[in-house]
Amino acid sequence: MMTDKLLSPVRLGALELKNRVVMAPLTRCRAINPGTVPNELMVRYYTQRASAGLIISEGTLVSPQGRGYPFTPGIWSEEQIAGWRLVTEAVHAQGGKIVCQLWHCGRLSLPQYHDGQPPVSASAINPEIKMFNGAGLSDTVTPRALSVEDIQAVVADFGRAAKNAIDAGFDGVEVHSSNGYLFHQFFSACSNTRTDAYGGSFENRARIFFDVLDAIAKVMPLDRVGFRLNPMMNGMHGMTVDVDTVAMWEHVVRGANRYGLAYLHLTEVMDPKQIDGNPHALAQVSAHFRPIAHMPLISNGRFDQAKSEQFLDAGLCDAVAFGVPWIANPDLVERFARKAPLNAADPSTFYMGGEKGYVDYPALDPSLMA
Ligand SMILES: Cc1cc2nc3c(=O)[nH]c(=O)nc-3n(C[C@H](O)[C@H](O)[C@H](O)COP(=O)(O)O)c2cc1C
Known part of the structure; x- marks a missing residue:
C-alpha cells in the first residue's frame, strides 16, 4: 500500500518544509528583458507553484561570465535583486519556501554571450556539443582556462551572489555543482587537466567548490545551503563517467560533510542508455551516497508518486525533487493528495514561449491560476 510520506513535513538543515515535494531547478528562459532581471511573468509562475x-x-547566474543561455536570470545587480524580491515575497505570501540555485555555466556556453570571446573553464578543452543560441543550435568552442586570479574572482562572485540571494529574500541557496557546468568541469578528469592547485588530485579538483562554500559561509548560515550532484552524466553536456568519477564525487560528499549543509540534491540515472556498458557507472545513486552523506538527501530524476514513496519508505532520501511534473502541474501537491492524473508537459515551450507553456497549465482549482 502506498503511504503518504511525500506529503508530510520534513526539516532540511534550517529549512522547514511543509511537504517533501520539492520543485527541481528549471531553466525556462523567460527573463526576456534587458539585464536578465526577473519579471512579473516569473512572479506568476513561481507563485502558482x-x-x-x-x-x-x-x-541563476552569479556573474555575466557565467552565462550560457539566452534569457536566464542573474543575481549580481540591484535590479536583479529587486526582481527576485518580488518572486520571494509572493512565494512567502502563499506559505512557500524558495532557495536560489547559484549557477556558472563555464564552458557550456557560446561566444555570443561574451562579446565574441570564448567562455571560461578549468582547462582549454572543448566539450564538443551543440548549445542553444536563441534561434537554433551552435557548436561549442574551446574555452579559455581560468587563471588562479580568475578562480578567486569566481569564488568571490559566488559569495556576493549568496549575499544578494539573502538580500532578495531567498530562504537559502543551492550551489549548482553538477550537470557539466563549471564545478563539474573542475571535478572531472575529462575537462580538467590543470597542473596547479586546482587540478590533478581529488583535493585539488574539488578546491574551487570548497573555496566557494567557505565564501558563502561568510555571508549566510550553511544550514541554508544545499548542493547538487548528478554523478552519472555520461555522454551528456560533454561529460563522461570514467574510472575515478565515483571516487571523485565521494570525495566531494565526504568533504561537504564537514560543513553542516542543508541538503545534498542527487539525480538518479534517468535513462539506462546513459550508463549502458560503462563499468564505472552506478545504477543506484541515492542508495550509494546515502551512507556516505551525513546530511539530508533530496532525490530526483523521473520520479512519480509511487517511486517517491518507495524511496522515502526505504530511507533512501528525505524529499524528492520533481522537474517536468512541476512544469505541467502548478498544483502538483494537490494532485498527489487527491491521487489525480497529471497534465502532460509540452517540451516545445520549455525554453521559449512567454506565457504559453509557462503559466497556462490548468490547475484542478482554477482560482490558483488567477
Ligand atoms: C526545462 C528544463 C530546465 C532545467 N533547468 C535546470 C537548471 O536550471 N538547473 C538544474 O540543476 N537542472 C535543471 N534541469 C534538470 C531538472 O532539475 C531535473 O533534474 C530533471 O528535469 C529531471 O527531473 P524530472 O524527471 O522530475 O523532470 C532542467 C530540466 C528541464 C527539463
Whole structure:
C-alpha cells in the first residue's frame, strides 16, 4: 500500500518544509528583458507553484561570465535583486519556501554571450556539443582556462551572489555543482587537466567548490545551503563517467560533510542508455551516497508518486525533487493528495514561449491560476 510520506513535513538543515515535494531547478528562459532581471511573468509562475515544500529556483547566474543561455536570470545587480524580491515575497505570501540555485555555466556556453570571446573553464578543452543560441543550435568552442586570479574572482562572485540571494529574500541557496557546468568541469578528469592547485588530485579538483562554500559561509548560515550532484552524466553536456568519477564525487560528499549543509540534491540515472556498458557507472545513486552523506538527501530524476514513496519508505532520501511534473502541474501537491492524473508537459515551450507553456497549465482549482 502506498503511504503518504511525500506529503508530510520534513526539516532540511534550517529549512522547514511543509511537504517533501520539492520543485527541481528549471531553466525556462523567460527573463526576456534587458539585464536578465526577473519579471512579473516569473512572479506568476513561481507563485502558482508555492505549494511545493521547497522551490529551488531556476539556475541563476552569479556573474555575466557565467552565462550560457539566452534569457536566464542573474543575481549580481540591484535590479536583479529587486526582481527576485518580488518572486520571494509572493512565494512567502502563499506559505512557500524558495532557495536560489547559484549557477556558472563555464564552458557550456557560446561566444555570443561574451562579446565574441570564448567562455571560461578549468582547462582549454572543448566539450564538443551543440548549445542553444536563441534561434537554433551552435557548436561549442574551446574555452579559455581560468587563471588562479580568475578562480578567486569566481569564488568571490559566488559569495556576493549568496549575499544578494539573502538580500532578495531567498530562504537559502543551492550551489549548482553538477550537470557539466563549471564545478563539474573542475571535478572531472575529462575537462580538467590543470597542473596547479586546482587540478590533478581529488583535493585539488574539488578546491574551487570548497573555496566557494567557505565564501558563502561568510555571508549566510550553511544550514541554508544545499548542493547538487548528478554523478552519472555520461555522454551528456560533454561529460563522461570514467574510472575515478565515483571516487571523485565521494570525495566531494565526504568533504561537504564537514560543513553542516542543508541538503545534498542527487539525480538518479534517468535513462539506462546513459550508463549502458560503462563499468564505472552506478545504477543506484541515492542508495550509494546515502551512507556516505551525513546530511539530508533530496532525490530526483523521473520520479512519480509511487517511486517517491518507495524511496522515502526505504530511507533512501528525505524529499524528492520533481522537474517536468512541476512544469505541467502548478498544483502538483494537490494532485498527489487527491491521487489525480497529471497534465502532460509540452517540451516545445520549455525554453521559449512567454506565457504559453509557462503559466497556462490548468490547475484542478482554477482560482490558483488567477
Ligand atoms: C526545462 C528544463 C530546465 C532545467 N533547468 C535546470 C537548471 O536550471 N538547473 C538544474 O540543476 N537542472 C535543471 N534541469 C534538470 C531538472 O532539475 C531535473 O533534474 C530533471 O528535469 C529531471 O527531473 P524530472 O524527471 O522530475 O523532470 C532542467 C530540466 C528541464 C527539463
